[in-house]
Amino acid sequence: MLLSPAILALILVSVTVSLMLLLASGFAIQIITLWDINSGSEQQLVLERRTYLISTLLTWAFVAELVSLLLFVYNAESMSGQFVGAMCATGVLNVNVWGWPTLFLKMIVFFSGAAWLTLNYLDNQGYDYPLVKLKYSLLLLIVPLVIAEFVVQLLHFQEMEPDVIVSCCGSLFSSESESVAAGVAGIQPRIAMLAFYVSGLAMLLSGVWFLRRKSGGILFAVMGVAVFVISMIAIVSFVSPYIYEHPHHHCPFCILKSGHDFAGYFLYIPLFVAAVLALGVGVISPWAKVPSLAASVVKDAPRLAWLSMALFAMVYAMSTWMVLSSSLTMQGVWW
Amino acid sequence: MTKFIRKQRYLIDFTLSSLLRRKTKNLGLLLVYTLIVFILASVMLFTHALRSEAGIILQESPEIILQRMVAGRHALMPAEYLEKIGRVRGVVRKEGRLWGYFYDYATKSNYTMMAAPDKGLSNSEVIIGAGIARVRWLGIGDFISFNSFDGKTYTFEVKEILDSESELVSSDLVLMSETAWRTTLGVPEGYFTDIVLSVRNPREVSKIAGKLTLKLPDTRPILRDEILRTYDSVFAWRQGITFVLLAGAVLAFVIFAWDKASGLSAEEKREIGILKAVGWETGDVLHMKFWEGGIISLSAFMLGYLAAYVHVFYGSAVLFEPVLKGWAVLYPEFHPVPFIDGMQVATLFFFTVFPYTVATIIPIWRASITDPDTVMR
Amino acid sequence: MLIELNDIRKVFNQGKHNEFSAIRGISLQIEPNKVTCLKGASGSGKTTLLSMIGCLSRPTSGRITLGEQNISGLPERFLTDIRRHTFGFIFQKFNLIQGLSVLENIMLPAYPLGTPHEALMDYAHSLLGHFGLSRLSTSPVEWLSGGEAQRVAICRAMINDPEILIADEPTANLDSKLSREFMGLVDDLHQSGKTVLITSHDPIVFDSPVINRVVEMCDGQVLKDEPCY
Numbered sequence: 002m003l004l005s006p007a008i009l010a011l012i013l014v015s016v017t018v019s020l021m022l023l024l025a026s027g028f029a030i031q032i033i034t035l036w037d038i039n040s041g042s043e044q045q046l047v048l049e050r051r052t053y054l055i056s057t058l059l060t061w062a063f064v065a066e067l068v069s070l071l072l073f074v075y076n077a078e079s080m081s082g083q084f085v086g087a088m089c090a091t092g093v094l095n096v097n098v099w100g101w102p103t104l105f106l107k108m109i110v111f112f113s114g115a116a117w118l119t120l121n122y123l124d125n126q127g128y129d130y131p132l133v134k135l136k137y138s139l140l141l142l143i144v145p146l147v148i149a150e151f152v153v154q155l156l157h158f159q160e161m162e163p164d165v166i167v168s169c170c171g172s173l174f175s176s177e178s179e180s181v182a183a184g185v186a187g188i189q190p191r192i193a194m195l196a197f198y199v200s201g202l203a204m205l206l207s208g209v210w211f212l213r214r215k216s217g218g219i220l221f222a223v224m225g226v227a228v229f230v231i232s233m234i235a236i237v238s239f240v241s242p243y244i245y246e247h248p249h250h251h252c253p254f255c256i257l258k259s260g261h262d263f264a265g266y267f268l269y270i271p272l273f274v275a276a277v278l279a280l281g282v283g284v285i286s287p288w289a290k291v292p293s294l295a296a297s298v299v300k301d302a303p304r305l306a307w308l309s310m311a312l313f314a315m316v317y318a319m320s321t322w323m324v325l326s327s328s329l330t331m332q333g334v335w336w
Numbered sequence: 337m338t339k340f341i342r343k344q345r346y347l348i349d350f351t352l353s354s355l356l357r358r359k360t361k362n363l364g365l366l367l368v369y370t371l372i373v374f375i376l377a378s379v380m381l382f383t384h385a386l387r388s389e390a391g392i393i394l395q396e397s398p399e400i401i402l403q404r405m406v407a408g409r410h411a412l413m414p415a416e417y418l419e420k421i422g423r424v425r426g427v428v429r430k431e432g433r434l435w436g437y438f439y440d441y442a443t444k445s446n447y448t449m450m451a452a453p454d455k456g457l458s459n460s461e462v463i464i465g466a467g468i469a470r471v472r473w474l475g476i477g478d479f480i481s482f483n484s485f486d487g488k489t490y491t492f493e494v495k496e497i498l499d500s501e502s503e504l505v506s507s508d509l510v511l512m513s514e515t516a517w518r519t520t521l522g523v524p525e526g527y528f529t530d531i532v533l534s535v536r537n538p539r540e541v542s543k544i545a546g547k548l549t550l551k552l553p554d555t556r557p558i559l560r561d562e563i564l565r566t567y568d569s570v571f572a573w574r575q576g577i578t579f580v581l582l583a584g585a586v587l588a589f590v591i592f593a594w595d596k597a598s599g600l601s602a603e604e605k606r607e608i609g610i611l612k613a614v615g616w617e618t619g620d621v622l623h624m625k626f627w628e629g630g631i632i633s634l635s636a637f638m639l640g641y642l643a644a645y646v647h648v649f650y651g652s653a654v655l656f657e658p659v660l661k662g663w664a665v666l667y668p669e670f671h672p673v674p675f676i677d678g679m680q681v682a683t684l685f686f687f688t689v690f691p692y693t694v695a696t697i698i699p700i701w702r703a704s705i706t707d708p709d710t711v712m713r
Numbered sequence: 714m715l716i717e718l719n720d721i722r723k724v725f726n727q728g729k730h731n732e733f734s735a736i737r738g739i740s741l742q743i744e745p746n747k748v749t750c751l752k753g754a755s756g757s758g759k760t761t762l763l764s765m766i767g768c769l770s771r772p773t774s775g776r777i778t779l780g781e782q783n784i785s786g787l788p789e790r791f792l793t794d795i796r797r798h799t800f801g802f803i804f805q806k807f808n809l810i811q812g813l814s815v816l817e818n819i820m821l822p823a824y825p826l827g828t829p830h831e832a833l834m835d836y837a838h839s840l841l842g843h844f845g846l847s848r849l850s851t852s853p854v855e856w857l858s859g860g861e862a863q864r865v866a867i868c869r870a871m872i873n874d875p876e877i878l879i880a881d882e883p884t885a886n887l888d889s890k891l892s893r894e895f896m897g898l899v900d901d902l903h904q905s906g907k908t909v910l911i912t913s914h915d916p917i918v919f920d921s922p923v924i925n926r927v928v929e930m931c932d933g934q935v936l937k938d939e940p941c942y
Contacts, residue, residue, distance in 0.1 A: 003569065004576030006380060007679055010686035017694055039786050041773045043727050049788050050705040053618050057697055065690060068682055075679035082568045128791045343827035350824060357812040603811070610808045613769065614822040614869065615797030617790060708793070709769040711808050712760050712881050 003083075007076040008158050014069045015151040018062045022144050025055045025062075029137035038129055052133075055140070056121050062147075063114035070107045073154075074254055080161075090254035099157035106150040111273075112226075112280060113143050119281040123301070127293035190331070193238035196231050201317050204228045204279075208310045211282070212303055215289070222283020225309060229276035232316060236268060240320045243327035267319050275312035281305045344627075347620065351627045354607070365596050366636055372589045373640025373688050374647070379578050380680050381648040382656060385672035387571040392673075394560055394567075398429075398532035399541050401558045402548060412527040417552060421531075424547055426540040432528030434514060436521050438482060443471045449510045451517035459516045462492040467507030469497045482510075485522030492516070579687065586687060590695045597629075598699035605706065612708035621704035629696055633689045641684070649674040714780040714799070714876055714908070716743040716766060721775035721785075723761055723933075735761045736772070737933040743910065745876075748903050751912040752919045753930035759912040760881055762930070766910065767879045768796035797822060801870030805882040807862045809854040809869075815841070816850045819868045826873065833872075840868040844898075860891045867898060877908040884915045892917045899923050 028051045037045055077090035077100070084096055094100030117139060124132040204224040211221045237253045244256050244264050256265035282305045289298040355362050402421075404413045418432060434451035447468060455463060462480065474480060474494050481491045498506040518525065533548075535541050538561075545557040600608075608621055616624075647653060649672060723736040735758045743749050743766070751759040764770045765777060768784060771792070777785040784795060801822075809818045819837045841847050844864045849857065857865060863883070870878055880899075884892035892915065899909055900923045913919055919927050922941075929937040 003572065004580070005572035006575050006579045006687070007683045009576055009579055010683045014686055014690065017690070021694070038788070041771045041775075041785065043725075043773075046771065046789070050618065053622060053705065054698070054701045057622060057701060061693060061697060065686075068685060068690075072679065072682040072686070075677075075682060079679055080568075080572075083565050083572070085565070125790065128787055130788060339827035341827075342829065343825060346824035346827065350821075353813065353817070606808075607810055610810055611821065613802060613804070613808065615793060615873070616822075616825050617793040619790070620825040707770065708789075708796075709764040711804055711806075712764055712769070 003080075003158060003161050005076075005080075007072060007079070011069055011073060011076065012151075012155060012158065014065050014072075015147070015154055018065055018069075019144075019147050019151050021058045021062045022140075022147050025058045026141050026144050028055050029140045032137050033134050036133055038133075052130075055137075056118070056125075059114065059118060059121070059140070063111070063118060066107065066111050066114060070104075070111060073104065073107060074257065078254060078258075089252050091252050097157060097160045099153050099160065103150065103154045103157045106146065106153055110143070110146050110150055112277065113146060115277040116280050116284050117143060119284045123285050123288065123294060123297060126297040127291065129293050131291045131293055132288070190239035190242075193231075193235045197235035197320075198317075200224070200228045200231045201313065204313060205310060208306055211286070211306055215299075216286075218286025218302060218306075219283045221286075221306060222279050222281075225276050225279020225282070225313070228313060229272060229279075232268075232272055232320075236320070240268070240323060242331075243324045243329050246327055246329040248329065248331060264323060268316060268323075271312040271315045271319070275309045275316065278305045278309035278312065282309065343620075344623070347624045348627050348631075351624055351631060355628060355631065358604075361596070361601075362632065365593070366632055366639075368589060368592060369632065369636035369688070369692065370640040370643070372585060373637055373684065374643045375585065376579070376582060376687055377641045377644035377680075377684055378647050378653065378655065379582070380575060380684065381644055382653045383571050383575045383578075384675075384680065385648060387567055388675070389672055390567050390571075391564060394564055397560055399535040399538070399560050400533040400545055400548070401560075402531040402533065402552070402555050403558065404530070404552075404555050406554065412523065413530050413555075415526045415528060417555070418531060420552060421533075421548065422551075424533075424544055426535050426537060426544055427533050428536050429534040430531060432531050434517050434523065435529050436523070438510070438521070440482075443468075445471065445508065447508050447510050449512070449517060449521060451514045452511040453514050455511055455513075457495065457511065457513045457516075459513050459519075460490075460492055461495040461512070462516075463496040463498060463509075463511040464494055465498045465506045465509040468510065469494075482520050484520045490516070490520055586691060589688075590691045593692050594695040594699060597696040598702065600699075600703055605703070606711070608703055608706050609708075609710040612706050613711045618704050621706075622700060625696075625700040625704060626693075629693060629700070633692060637685075637689060640688075641681075645674065645676075648672070714745055715778075716877075717776075717778045718742070718762075718766070719776040719778075721762070721765065721772045721777065723758075723765065723770075724773045727773070735933055736765070738775075739933070739935055741928065741935065741938075743908070745908050746903070746906060747925040748899060748909040748911070748923055749926045749928065750919045750924045751910070751928050751930060752914060753912075753936075754914055757930040758933040759930045761933075763879060763881055763910065763912050767800045767802065767877075768792040797826065797873055799875055799877055801873065801875040801878045803863075803866045803870050803878065803880040803883050805885045807866045807886070809857075809862060809865060811855050812853060814851050814853055815846060815857070815865050818854055818865060819872055821872075822869060823872050836874075837868070837872060840871055844868055859887055860894065863887060863891065863895060864898070867902075875907075877910065878902060880909070880911045882913055882915075883911060884913065884918055889917055893921075896921045896923050 032048050032051065032055075035044065036048060074090055077093040080093045081089050084092060094104060117136065120132060120136050120139070124130055124136055204221075204227070207217060207221045207224045211217045233253070236256075237251050241251055241253060241256055242248050244261050245252075254265070255261065256268070257263065258265075282302055285298055285305065286302045288294045289302075402413070402417075404411045404417070413432060415432060418430060421427075421430060436449050438447045438449045439445075440447060447465075452463070457463065464474065464480065468474065468480075472480065474497075476494055476497060478494050479491050480494060481489050483489050492512065498509060498511075512520070517523075523529070533544070535544055541559055541561070545559060548555065548557050611621060611624075612618075647655065718739055718741040721736055721739045721741075722734065725733045725735055737758075739762060751763060753759045761770075765772050771787075771789075772785050775785060776783060779795065779799065782795070784792060787795070810821070813821075816834075816837055819840065820833055823833050838847070838850065841850050844867060846861065846864055846868065849861065849865075854862065854865065883895055887895060896918065899911070903909055903923065911918060911924075918924070924941055926938075926940045928935060
């Protein structure tokens with residue numbers, strides 16, 4: 002177990018977020034069972050006012066998750082010096098089996114939180130709160146994710162044993178951990194690039210379809226998530242080597258460093274926001290038939306779709322530019 | 337969208353004026369908040385600075401240090417071991433070092449004594465660290481005496497005072513010629529403290545270290561990377577321990593914040609009642625209150641961090657002096673290279689702003705759900 | 714906009730031992746562009762009724778319709794939205810926020826609407842001019858006299874240009890001269906097309922010629938409902 006401030010902070014956050022969600026889900030259960038929008042009773046008023054508390058808790062939990070995702074990556078980066086063979090964050094995540102699952106869970110919690118808050122926003126536009134029971138049932142589904150994140154992260158930190166000089170001899174005999182970045186980057190760059198551009202095109206087409214026909218919002222969301230995943234793989238597989246100008250350096254984290262002009266932020270921030278917005282379209286668009294929500298669905302869903310497409314386009318433009326302006330040439334090797 | 341932004345601007349405007357109207361209450365909160373940020377940030381910046389200083393120093397140190405072990409303890413290294421090592425591929429340079437400690441009764445402090453053959457010192461000349469110069473009021477050309485191991489006193493002329501970029505290690509350093517060193521500290525000819533080896537290719541370091549242990553089974557090689565790694569985790573661990581110790585302070589602060597947020601004065605309650613009555617919605621009051629928390633947090637964070645920054649990087653962490661003096665009388669006056677990094681800021685955020693926010697969520701929500709018709713009762 | 718109340722009841726502390734019925738089955742229509750007075754002793758339920766009409770609280774049962782819209786079942790979020798566009802409130806104790814200037818107090822209800830700042834300032838200044846308060850716009854409200862505070866409260870009620878003005882015991886803290894002046898202002902508002910709803914047990918109010926209709930209440934029920942001429 003390591004006891005650095007960043008690790009303490011990460012554990013503190015996941016404990017707090019879990020508690021906040023447990024509190025929120027306690028209220029959610031009350032709302033699911035007792036909610037009656039037509040009642041003028043004091044109890045109904047109390048429940049209505051609790052919805053404000055729940056969405057506030059969720060908003061802050063979501064913000065905390067986002068910052069903790071960043072901190073988790075920064076921390077992994079900074080700990081790389083403490084493990085033999087760990088050159089950067091990737092190596093630290095590979096230190097035990099819990100590293101990558103923690104990162105993925107954090108991302109999943111981030112996306113489900115964003116989706117829930119979008120649904121909540123939509124429901125608050127309808128004077129009869131038509132989705133109230135649905136959204137609080139969904140909230141209950143996020144709770145296990147958050148708790149799982151807490152447990153997995155704790156295991157990840159607990160099973161870390163840094164390679165430190167011991168008094169009998171130097172730690173020379175500590176084994177070199179297996180090759181680091183290779184596992185993530187196993188995918189052929191050519192395939193990754195093909196998938197990257199084809200899926201992007203498909204996503205844009207589904208967006209255009211959605212904007213013209215006002216249907217297929219869920220398809221757009223699915224495409225958005227798919228493009229998000231493929232883009233991540235693409236960044237690892239071929240974009241990052243171009244940024245590093247080194248054909249075998251595939252790390253998805255080092256591009257966040259100043260040495261590479263913080264290129265990673267220009268890719269990840271639009272990518273994450275675009276995926277969240279696409280997900281939002283999928284969450285909002287199915288409710289156009291509910292009378293009290295129709296107006297805001299018609300107003301908001303296309304807006305989200307536009308923004309999402311614009312940001313995805315930015316990711317594509319950015320990564321294409323990064324590949325083209327790199328002095329690394331891989332013609333004949335990769336394509 | 338513009339409407340939303342305008343609305344938030346109005347809310348911020350109102351929040352600022354309401355903060356100013358309750359100056360004393362908010363000033364108290366701001367002060368405590370800033371103090372918490374200041375303490376935690378100082379600890380973080382300071383330990384990080386120590387660590388990176390150590391790193392900078394180690395950059396120049398040799399890749400491998402070879403120590404001889406006798407009965408599990410560090411022992412003197414016979415000079416013939418240098419020959420025994422022979423020619424190892426990849427080793428650029430190998431040499432024996434002479435260093436040790438000297439306890440000075442006059443200042444009740446330990447000096448690090450080191451032989452520096454390459455400095456061209458005569459047997460009656462020394463170079464001393466700035467810390468020693470300070471406590472003993474010495475300048476160049478002054479004389480300093482050391483009691484040797486066999487009870488004699490030798491006097492040396494100060495030829496130079498080390499004015500290193502980083503005083504951290506050189507503060508208590510005394511450099512002298514090899515003969516002078518051996519005479520004062522009593523290590524006989526033919527023995528060294530340890531052997532250092534420089535290696536050209538860092539990838540070969542561990543392979544070379546492996547060869548050395550085979551050739552000289554009673555020695556242990558210490559690699560520079562290992563020292564760095566150990567520093568890394570030791571400093572991280574120290575910071576962690578300090579934070580655990582400071583957790584009490586953070587907790588007290590959280591309780592204080594909770595109390596401040598939930599103990600609204602009659603005046604504030606009335607104000608929120610009025611706002612609700614004239615058409616502010618629960619969400620508007622919530623936003624307003626979170627802006628309030630945000631403004632306080634931001635100011636406290638900036639002020640505290642800035643103060644810590646100045647404290648550590650320009651004031652050589654004077655507040656930590658009493659603590660560190662426990663183990664080093666020759667407290668180094670060191671001015672580490674200033675830096676800020678995202679991880680520290682994020683960590684600090686989670687130790688200060690985040691607990692504050694969480695502690696105030698429920699009190700703020702309670703205030704915001706005031707019945708809009710309270711003012712009519 | 715016609716306000717229609719249908720068998721309105723309001724119970725406090727529902728299901729507890731101190732359960733208390735404040736309004737017990739009131740049905741009423743309040744016509745637009747009239748000045749209506751709810752008259753009754755304190756505890757008669759007139760303020761509770763007023764707060765339900767003004768969307769400040771919800772009836773336990775019954776139906777309130779405002780124009781076409783049923784507002785009795787709306788969640789607070791939407792009630793507030795209707796309230797701030799439709800109603801302006803003048804409270805018994807004026808309820809101005811101490812420490813803020815007259816101008817700031819007047820603009821408060823408009824903040825959550827995100828009205829453009831210049832337009833809002835212009836409108837606030839024109840209101841202040843109309844009520845003869847221009848020279849006081851930057852003074853803190855604690856410097857104001859009773860009559861001035863009252864007029865500031867009216868300006869605040871008008872800032873979102875509501876259709877209906879609600880005044881709860883507006884003359885309780887005024888002497889009779891100022892009370893008569895207030896009724897004069899109410900007449901102005903009425904002339905400019907506003908619907909005004911006043912609760913009071915002050916004869917200067919309910920006997921005033923400005924009032925079109927007096928609804929007398931007792932123990933949560935309507936005792937007498939008569940138009941005045």
